Amino acid sequence: MSKVIGYTQGTFDMFHIGHLNLIKNAKRHCDYLVVGVNDDVLVESYKKKRPIVPVKERAEIIRAIKYVDEVVITSTLDKKEIWNQVRFDEIYIGDDWKGNARWEKTGEDMKELGVRLVFLPYTKDTSSTMLREKLKDF
Numbered sequence: 001m002s003k004v005i006g007y008t009q010g011t012f013d014m015f016h017i018g019h020l021n022l023i024k025n026a027k028r029h030c031d032y033l034v035v036g037v038n039d040d041v042l043v044e045s046y047k048k049k050r051p052i053v054p055v056k057e058r059a060e061i062i063r064a065i066k067y068v069d070e071v072v073i074t075s076t077l078d079k080k081e082i083w084n085q086v087r088f089d090e091i092y093i094g095d096d097w098k099g100n101a102r103w104e105k106t107g108e109d110m111k112e113l114g115v116r117l118v119f120l121p122y123t124k125d126t127s128s129t130m131l132r133e134k135l136k137d138f
């Protein structure tokens with residue numbers, strides 16, 4: 001049996017327990033986990049705010065996690081483009097994105113490539129946005 005290559009991608013700003021749970025769960029599904037870390041320009045283009053922690057530092061933190069086998073810094077949300085480089089068998093995303101039009105389309109695109117889209121449980125009550133908001137009160 002050949003090894004299953006898994007892929008997940010995110011911003012991972014102000015690394016928190018939701019990120020860790022997602023990555024830990026992803027590694028349960030595959031033999032080799034590649035994590036894409038969105039660069040600062042990409043994040044600003046779709047979240048309309050710059051990450052607090054610069055991409056090089058976010059990537060270094062993700063690289064140090066024992067469940068992660070490889071990190072790629074990404075400048076696109078187009079998973080077909082990334083698949084051309086990484087050739088993953090499965091792709092993971094938190095189930096907060098279930099029903100989202102972009103991810104529905106990604107699921108279809110991935111199917112055509114023989115890649116399985118797996119939604120993993122979202123961790124409630126934490127996010128980079130929530131942390132940002134909390135910091136305003138200090």
Ligand code: CTP
Pocket residue numbers: 009010011012013018019022047092093094095096097121122123124125126127128129130
């Ligand atoms: N994620 C999760 N549980 C959380 C927060 C994020 O499972 N509480 C997952 C997302 O679904 C995604 C990955 O972690 O698969 C990276 O998400 P990212 O957007 O980097 O983190 P958020 O904390 O959601 O950032 P933001 O608040 O800016 O949207």
